[in-house]
Amino acid sequence: MSNTEYEVIIIGGSYSGLSAAMALGRSLRKTLVIDSGKPCNEQTPHSHNFLTQDGKSPKEIAESAQKQVSEYETVHFHKGKATDAKKSENGFEITIEKGEKFHSKKLIIATGLVDEVPDIKGFKESWGISLIHCPYCHGYEYKGKKTGIIANNDKAVHISSLVKNLTEDITILTQGKANFTEEQMEKLKRNNIQIIEHEISELKHDNGIVESIIFSDQTEMKFEAVYGAFPFHQHSEIPKNLACEFTEFGHIKTDQFQKTNIPGVFVCGDNSSMMRSVSSAVMTGNVAGAMVNMELVTDCF
Incomplete structure (x- = not known):
């Protein structure tokens, strides 16, 4: 050859x-x-x-x-x-x-x-560091932390169910109107999972380590880890x-x-x-x- x-x-x-x-x-x-x-x-x-x-x-x-x-x-x-x-x-x-x-x-x-990480300030710089995709790969390191999940509908429910075993402090960030069935809403409510529908305008971080998320209405919420289903x-x-x-x-x-x-x-x-x-x-x-x-x-x- x-x-x-x-x-x-x-x-x-x-x-x-x-x-x-x-x-x-x-x-x-x-x-x-x-x-x-x-x-x-x-x-x-x-x-x-x-x-x-x-x-x-x-x-x-x-x-x-x-x-x-x-x-x-x-x-x-x-x-x-x-x-x-x-x-x-x-x-x-x-x-x-x-x-x-x-x-x-x-x-x-x-x-x-x-x-396809959204073109939102701070996302690409944090992707794979504290803006993460997989509870199995990285969830243990953020156990017990205040956690956001950027997702909607079935994906949000699926990730929430996995993350719930790692932390009690979960907020779903739907980036617009929430799209859940009545049964899904009941599950989320039963597990004390908050839902925020505001668009995200920025993820504040320190060298990829998330500190907070700023929403389109200029409100800000602190997080220590964020999952993204992109x-x-x-x-x-x-x-x-x-x-x-x-x-x-x-x-x-x-x-x-x-x-x-x-x-x-x-x-x-x-x-x-x-x-x-x-x-x-x-x-x-x-x-x-x-x-x-x-x-x-x-x-x-």
């Missing part, structure tokens, strides 16, 4: 992509990991709920993972952004933004998601360009082995799972790597 031809190309070199690369490296598969170096959790100071890695920074985990994967001589790395992928005679052709082209028999897409979109257009199927929520649809509807294309990590955690990403990457190796075995054995 030339230095542009590989058995497997992995687009995305964060936790799931590196996990897939390790599985393939241990099977001596010539693998290329293409990564642009822009993880969605780059602001998050600590990762949790991951055995042996609890409390470490995402960056520290990723650097350690890449160092370990680099020990496998058949795994190679290319820093850059993959902009296109298309079927070729023998597999796939991947194009990088600078124009380089690489070829592989199989393709793993581990490109993650982009959170929309997201795929980090890469490549799965769409390849005609991968998507779920109603916007994730790439896979079977239990991370295989998409497109032969030879597997996906792993946040782009295909509602479980957005480092441990989940590592697990799905490991499955994808093993299953791609199995396909290669089946193709030639």
Whole structure:
């Protein structure tokens, strides 16, 4: 094989992509990991709920993972952004933004998601620090704290039910008229959860640590943690360009082995799972790597 031809190309070199690369490296598969170096959790100071890695920074985990994967001589790395992928005679052709082209028999897409954080003062600076998305990932660190939940309807109720076990002081911030059923309102009332419908104009913080929220009527309310249920979109257009199927929520649809509807294309990590955690990403990457190796075995054995 030339230095542009590989058995497997992995687009995305964060936790799931590196996990897939390790599985393939241990099977001596010539693998290329293409990564642009822009993880969605780059602001998050600590990762949790991951055995042996609890409390470490995402960056520290990723650097350690890449160092370990680099020990496998058949795994190679290319820093850059993959902009296109298309079927070729023998597999796939991947194009990088600078124009380089690489070829592989199989393709793993581990490109993650982009959170659509509202363009409100203080939001982007606090996202992943004290403006958080997941009680399992970060809730323990804010147990017993005065907590806001920026969400409405079913999402607000779902997050409230999870956070209620961590703190008794919860306020839902609906950013407009509350949209709850009578049954949901009864649940929220029974659990002493306050609802504020005013639009948010600013999140005051100190280096990402929330201090208070200012509303459109200029009232201000102190908080120590805020959860945000924001929309997201795929980090890469490549799965769409390849005609991968998507779920109603916007994730790439896979079977239990991370295989998409497109032969030879597997996906792993946040782009295909509602479980957005480092441990989940590592697990799905490991499955994808093993299953791609199995396909290669089946193709030639």
